[in-house]
Amino acid sequence: MSTKPTPRVRLPANAKKDEIIEIKTLISHEMESGQRRDAAGNVIPRKIINKVTAAFNGKVFFEADWHPAISANPYQAFFYKASESGEFTFTWKDDDGSEYVAKNKLTVA
């Protein structure tokens, strides 16, 4: 599986002020734990996404440090208290240094 990980994010486009909204994220990634061996008995090197951050208008409000115990194609849901209109930036950091980014807009009425 060497396709580029594709992040998917689901959240409401509009919210009232001080409403607590749920954000659900999913990214395709094999999350190779570093515990498995291939057919020849060699350890398959670890390659996981080790960190997810969620920021709103540039300010980080939620972070998750993932360990190898997180399932493949990791799902992460969390909450945000809406205060103003703006843009979310979600960043997934891979062991190999790459970053996968998703952006979503939120309008606060």
Next chain:
Amino acid sequence: MVSDWTNGMSRRQAIQVSFAAAAILMAPRLAQASPAKVQEELKKLFGDKKPTEGKIRIDAPQIAENGLVVPITVDVESPMTDANYVKSLHLFADGNPQPGVVSFKFTPASGKATATTRMRLAQTQNIVCVAQMSDGTLHTASAEVKVTIGGCGG
């Protein structure tokens, strides 16, 4: 289980105890005892500070058919204001090759100290959660998940 043998009993004496009696004796210990690895991790994070029970709700299946994908939701009771919020929440699995599962960091803007993810469990084991509040106090909770098929390539 291994540590139970060394608990003032020789192996022979322990074997002499009937299975039923052993089960009764060990049941309360299993519920609390987090194996040494999890305690080590906690020590690295928080030093000698001891967390108190409560304030955390763990929502995980009692029986997971597939250890590769076990959904878990953890919810910490907190007003999540600037003065009083949950700073971090750490999850450990005491029967996995590595104890760490995930660490969440929250801010007052999170609104709720609740997060859901999916984890791998190698075998039937306890999930231990420790939350650190903004005032530095620690809270803990644990839940047992029975796993039918392990999820670490075994």
